[in-house]
Amino acid sequence: MLRTRATLWQPCSPSTTSGFLCQPSLWKRQQSNRGRLQAAPAIAPPTEEVAVAQTDATDILSDVSFPKPVTPSTRAPLARSRPRTQQEVEDSDDPVRFPSTWEHRAWVWGTLTLLSATAALGLAKVDDWSDGFATAVTLVAGYYLADFLTGIYHWSVDNYGDGSTPVVGEQIAAFQGHHKEPWTITEREFCNNVHKVFKPALSFAGLLLVASPWLPGWLQVGLAVTTGLTCMSQQFHAWAHMKGSQLPASVIALQEAGVLVSRKAHGAHHTAPFEGNYCIVSGAWNPVLDNSGFFRQLEKLVHARTGVAPRCWEPADSPLFKR
Numbered sequence: 001m002l003r004t005r006a007t008l009w010q011p012c013s014p015s016t017t018s019g020f021l022c023q024p025s026l027w028k029r030q031q032s033n034r035g036r037l038q039a040a041p042a043i044a045p046p047t048e049e050v051a052v053a054q055t056d057a058t059d060i061l062s063d064v065s066f067p068k069p070v071t072p073s074t075r076a077p078l079a080r081s082r083p084r085t086q087q088e089v090e091d092s093d094d095p096v097r098f099p100s101t102w103e104h105r106a107w108v109w110g111t112l113t114l115l116s117a118t119a120a121l122g123l124a125k126v127d128d129w130s131d132g133f134a135t136a137v138t139l140v141a142g143y144y145l146a147d148f149l150t151g152i153y154h155w156s157v158d159n160y161g162d163g164s165t166p167v168v169g170e171q172i173a174a175f176q177g178h179h180k181e182p183w184t185i186t187e188r189e190f191c192n193n194v195h196k197v198f199k200p201a202l203s204f205a206g207l208l209l210v211a212s213p214w215l216p217g218w219l220q221v222g223l224a225v226t227t228g229l230t231c232m233s234q235q236f237h238a239w240a241h242m243k244g245s246q247l248p249a250s251v252i253a254l255q256e257a258g259v260l261v262s263r264k265a266h267g268a269h270h271t272a273p274f275e276g277n278y279c280i281v282s283g284a285w286n287p288v289l290d291n292s293g294f295f296r297q298l299e300k301l302v303h304a305r306t307g308v309a310p311r312c313w314e315p316a317d318s319p320l321f322k323r
């Protein structure tokens, strides 16, 4: 089979770091986390998937920097040269290595505000049983649609392009780098983790709100919730990388009920060449898409039209998947 390696897939260039501004809220969270971690039971050693994943691909972290010790204490600065193991992360006094910035928060809360306004205006239009039923059906459909959309999106950024790709390069670098250093997602504060998905959704959320006077209420609600769930999938993804001791009981319950993608279900994705289990809301679509060969057919179609082969056609021991 002809395999064409696009120049876009060359490894990303090393990133740089910038200074870190310590925030009072971060200090409080660090203290809180310290107590929690000290009280936590012993944690099992890193799994094989984690052991595979040390890397120089800290490109995904190019927009964040490493915290200096917040006091001139005995705490040693975190090393930039060697990524930590998951065990080290969970044992650390500084589990939050990548705090949110005000820019991250602006993208996330700006988009969420627009989507919430659209959903609220839509709900205000629902004034009879038929509209209520249509809204309920749309919400369920939107939940499953969001899972499907995350699968398509995740598949595309895992397999095509790199950090230099226009518009979505930042997201591509983040997803591809995540395979090499998967546990860093657990070290990110909420807005730091999800802003790369909320950022491109802001324009759509704005258009949705502007168009809302011309939309039926049930459709407004459905579109707003589907968009929100699709963006939030990056947080569901982070939860799927955390151990039970790091998660609220409510999240564990939702994962165990299959409402949110579980650690075990998402763990099936993290084996080179990363060719399946792409959906990260509930993961309900994963068996359907993987067993039907949906993505392989899509890849053949892309290859036939463009000559570009996906990264997952590489052998599992390809240098592309090594750190």
Ligand SMILES: [Zn+2]
Pocket (backbone or CB within 6 Å): 154, 158, 175, 179, 269, 274
């Ligand atoms: Zn992936």
Ligand SMILES: [Zn+2]
Pocket (backbone or CB within 6 Å): 178, 182, 237, 241, 266, 270
């Ligand atoms: Zn993952």
